[in-house]
Amino acid sequence: MSEAPRPPNLEVAGLRSGYHGVTVLKGLDFTVGDEIFAVLGANGAGKTTLLATLARLIPVMAGSIRFQGRDVTQLRPYTTAGLGMGYVPQEKGVFADLTVLENLTVGGMIGRRPHDERIAEVFELFPGLRDLQGQKAGTLSGGESRMVACGRALMQDPNVLLLDEPTAGLSPLYVDMFFDKIRELHETRGVAIVLAEQNATKALQVAHRVMVLSLGEAYAVVDAADLTTQQLKEGYRI
Amino acid sequence: MLDWLDAFLITGLFEVVMIAGLGLLLHLQLGLARIANFGVVGFWGVGMYTFGVLYVKVDWPFGDPWQFLACAAAATLVAGLAGALVGWLISDLDIDGVLVVTLGFATAVQIVATTEADWTGGAFGLGGLGFPYDIGTVKENEFVWLMITGLLVAAILFYVWRVHRSPYGRLLIATGGNEPLARSLGKPTFRTKLWLFVVTSAAMGLLGAMEAVMVRYLDVGHIGISITLAAIVGLVLGGTARVWGAVVGTVLTVGLFDIVIRTYLPLPREWYSQALPVMREVLFGLALILVLLFRPLGLLGDMRRDQLMRKLHGR
Numbered sequence: 196m197s198e199a200p201r202p203p204n205l206e207v208a209g210l211r212s213g214y215h216g217v218t219v220l221k222g223l224d225f226t227v228g229d230e231i232f233a234v235l236g237a238n239g240a241g242k243t244t245l246l247a248t249l250a251r252l253i254p255v256m257a258g259s260i261r262f263q264g265r266d267v268t269q270l271r272p273y274t275t276a277g278l279g280m281g282y283v284p285q286e287k288g289v290f291a292d293l294t295v296l297e298n299l300t301v302g303g304m305i306g307r308r309p310h311d312e313r314i315a316e317v318f319e320l321f322p323g324l325r326d327l328q329g330q331k332a333g334t335l336s337g338g339e340s341r342m343v344a345c346g347r348a349l350m351q352d353p354n355v356l357l358l359d360e361p362t363a364g365l366s367p368l369y370v371d372m373f374f375d376k377i378r379e380l381h382e383t384r385g386v387a388i389v390l391a392e393q394n395a396t397k398a399l400q401v402a403h404r405v406m407v408l409s410l411g412e413a414y415a416v417v418d419a420a421d422l423t424t425q426q427l428k429e430g431y432r433i
Numbered sequence: 434m435l436d437w438l439d440a441f442l443i444t445g446l447f448e449v450v451m452i453a454g455l456g457l458l459l460h461l462q463l464g465l466a467r468i469a470n471f472g473v474v475g476f477w478g479v480g481m482y483t484f485g486v487l488y489v490k491v492d493w494p495f496g497d498p499w500q501f502l503a504c505a506a507a508a509t510l511v512a513g514l515a516g517a518l519v520g521w522l523i524s525d526l527d528i529d530g531v532l533v534v535t536l537g538f539a540t541a542v543q544i545v546a547t548t549e550a551d552w553t554g555g556a557f558g559l560g561g562l563g564f565p566y567d568i569g570t571v572k573e574n575e576f577v578w579l580m581i582t583g584l585l586v587a588a589i590l591f592y593v594w595r596v597h598r599s600p601y602g603r604l605l606i607a608t609g610g611n612e613p614l615a616r617s618l619g620k621p622t623f624r625t626k627l628w629l630f631v632v633t634s635a636a637m638g639l640l641g642a643m644e645a646v647m648v649r650y651l652d653v654g655h656i657g658i659s660i661t662l663a664a665i666v667g668l669v670l671g672g673t674a675r676v677w678g679a680v681v682g683t684v685l686t687v688g689l690f691d692i693v694i695r696t697y698l699p700l701p702r703e704w705y706s707q708a709l710p711v712m713r714e715v716l717f718g719l720a721l722i723l724v725l726l727f728r729p730l731g732l733l734g735d736m737r738r739d740q741l742m743r744k745l746h747g748r
């Protein structure tokens with residue numbers, strides 16, 4: 196007996212949102228399945244706005260967001276987080292006054308699996324954090340705090356992880372490592388990932404599908420392999 | 434009995450205990466959840482006057498200690514409700530907004546206490562309060578009340594100590610440090626902050642009721658900003674983020690001034706009404722400036738959560 200097809204992780208229809216009456220996202224339609232979905236676009240294209248809207252931190256002006264078949268448009272962020280939406284913001288991703296271990300612990304208040312097991316998994320993925328666990332997160336380097344923010348989101352056992360430019364400002368070595376981790380996460384744990392990126396080349400190496408945002412509109416939503424340089428350039432308006 | 438104990442010393446110690454209690458509650462608000470409550474005296478005053486008015490103006494069918502307990506419970510409740518209202522008003526404001534609203538609330542409380550003279554006695558004050566027991570002389574009664582209030586503040590200290598070691602404490606720090614992030618992690622930050630504010634405001638109201646019993650005569654000059662300042666100076670001096678910060682800071686400020694200087698230094702009589710209160714504010718302000726210059730995290734310094742975590746997890 197075959198099961199009914201699972202609804203996609205995210206179904207976004209006619210999504211409009213922004214700040215204080217200024218519309219930034221001007222009607223987006225896309226779905227995210229079990230995949231790595233890259234959101235590309237120039238500075239100010241609306242990537243951060245989109246991810247924060249999906250995480251339900253910014254109110255929706257129009258349209259709808261369905262998360263695994265359930266309408267979450269009107270839900271509060273802590274409810275969607277409980278349903279399995281993990282979010283790693285572009286900036287200020289850690290609690291500066293808490294230690295690394297405490298940061299991870301705060302993320303792990305959701306979910307049922309044993310806390311220590313999840314911590315161990317995070318340390319396995321980011322071994323560097325093990326030695327830093329007693330350190331205040333406010334004193335970490337940029338790359339280290341990105342790892343903490345990612346690790347903390349993983350503590351929630353998310354089904355979908357929203358990553359906002361996780362490698363911005365990192366050294367090339369870190370960037371490569373991070374993209375490997377992203378792929379590893381998806382492949383070993385089946386976490387669907389929405390990845391906002393400036394770095395199109397890197398993102399296209401790991402992503403299955405991409406959306407090119409241009410001034411708040413979806414210039415293209417295509418398979419990563421099918422994205423042409425022409426589309427990318429026009430999307431970035433260069 | 435108690436011949437060794439100076440009556441002024443009891444009053445001075447009571448003041449220290451009281452301000453330390455308020456400072457501990459402020460520590461939960463400001464030190465952990467980063468709610469800059471500049472209206473501490475407002476919640477304290479609400480408790481004090483609710484207690485006083487109910488105790489004096491209502492014809493209770495039962496006597497003390499039940500009368501005291503009923504009025505103190507009502508004072509706690511009303512202060513908690515005030516906390517709910519103010520907490521809701523400031524929930525979305527940034528720090529300057531919080532400052533203005535809480536300061537405004539405290540001012541409003543003082544104004545209402547002055548204008549509603551039928552109830553509160555207004556500028557003349559409200560008498561007729563007393564201890565819910567009588568074991569002998571005034572001094573002995575005051576001493577016992579100091580002990581009871583001391584136990585209450587010790588309980589608050591114990592609660593603060595527990596919060597620091599609990600997931601709830603981490604949640605407060607997380608919410609205070611980065612509210613949107615905490616919310617995106619599945620934390621109901623609005624509810625968390627509001628509830629904290631309600632509980633701590635209620636406790637401030639209870640302390641106000643304790644004060645009403647000790648002074649036995651309520652006067653609106655008593656609920657001025659100097660109470661808030663003393664609590665803030667004590668807390669910041671000791672260390673905003675530390676469990677013992679408010680206690681250490683209050684002993685070093687209020688304790689030093691109200692007990693050592695005011696009680697034991699041979700100062701000219703005429704200083705007491707005019708010069709000393711001004712000197713107190715000046716010295717407190719000076720201490721605050723010096724600490725912020727040379728030890729911005731307070732005398733006790735940083736939170737030392739790293740050591741705490743190491744101890745807890747044995748790593």
Ligand SMILES: Nc1ncnc2c1ncn2[C@@H]1O[C@H](COP(=O)(O)OP(=O)(O)OP(=O)(O)O)[C@@H](O)[C@H]1O
Nearest residue numbers: 214219236237238239240241242243244245285393
């Ligand atoms: N809090 C805010 N209030 C008003 N406008 C905002 C706010 N945050 C962002 N914007 C505007 O929304 C637009 C989209 O910004 P957004 O941060 O989503 O871009 P982005 O694609 O993430 O850019 P970047 O690559 O630089 O991070 C920009 O024009 C920006 O000026």
Ligand SMILES: [Mg+2]
Nearest residue numbers: 242243244285
């Ligand atoms: Mg951005």
